[in-house]
Amino acid sequence: MSIEKNFDIPFISDLALREKQIQQNYRPIIAVHKWFARRPGTLFRGLILSEFSDKPLREAFYSSNNLKGTAIADPFMGGGTPLIEANRVGCDVTGYDINPMACWIVSREIEHLDLGKYRKSAENLTRGLETQIGTFYRTQCLECGSSEAHVKYFLWVKKQPCRHCGHEFDLFPGYLLAENRRHTENVFICAACGDLNGVKVTGKPSGPREYRA
Template sequence: MIEQSFNIPFISNIALREKQIQQNYRPIIAVHKWFARRPGTLFRGLLLSEFSEKPLEQAFYESNNLAGLQIADPFMGGGTPILEANRIGCDVTGFDINPMSYWIVKQEIEHLDLDAYAQAAEELRAALENEIGSLYRTRCTLCGSDDAHVKYFLWVKTIPCQGCKKDIDLFPGYLLSANARHPKNVLICPSCGELTETDDKKNPGSCSHCVTELTAIGPAKRSRCTCSACGTDNRYPNAELGAPRHRLFALEYHCL
């Protein structure tokens, strides 16, 4: 029974991790966005707590087959409960007044012709490459190849200082990437704008390009920004200045 078997700390820890990396995890429910979609971990835990005789911590990581068990969701929305019930062998029925909900869940759960999918995906990739591929190429700083594939263009908002008119980058922080998804911490130099990799983000040391002391704390906070050149306290947004401009400050790319 859920009242006796559901382990809140166990499920909470896994669900938190799932939400943090949801762009890379459980691709089926990423077919389409849905409002306030709950983590699949939660419903798998609820179902196994109610219907499995094993401890949740054991059953969660095992293959489960609850064939013959009927699960209905009259307000299925994005379909997460339906999908999780189906994954452990249940017979599922879902309803929703929203036709978009029906379409999304149908695409998530029906059989997929992998060969046809792969062919369509390759045709789309080739068409996009032909039309805009050249816009996503850059030169690799390590090997010099001009065919490095750009993954992200990174921009920062800028405003002119009201004192000296120098452009101020509105960085809330200078830590661009932590070592959780990158081998090292990557920080932006507040002086020259170049990137430096470091092992310790609390004590990052100095910029590898201009030896300026690095910091993770940026100049922009709560609609205020102090100019590093003249010390003027600037406020943003500013109706007189209009919308902030944008500056491309880095690229993330993959070199083949």
């Protein structure tokens, strides 16, 4: 009955919401491979510590924990989030899945990593990519004018010339790049100059209206 008594729903809900907004920052290990509908690691850490830790959850959550000897099994492990969190607090973990891809992903997420070899391989890969395609990811800095600034993002759009005047138009529904569900503001691209603009908009932003002369 430990989970029923010790699990702190408001505490975990707040942390889980923050994690899901930028999950790859809170749990970078999930970048090993895409797995759809991943549940927040915060939730499973909270569940495990509520059941097996002697401390109050708010204290145990931010503490170093060693639950060695505690066995956790997940017969439908998928992307492995419960096993990852159990492994982090020292549990002995066993996972199963009918999907061989799930088994491969979780094995790579949990197995020992030689950091020296990893860094060397990453540096070799980075150098090779820089040599082959690095020039395609440079732009001019708006602050200092350098032409060696690294590109942060691309927005690819198709264009279509007007059959009457020949002017090219962007063929996409609007200039909304990111909604405020995961950002503090809606982010729009200026149709004239391409600058990014953060805008606080109430309601759902709409695309440009059709204009006919």
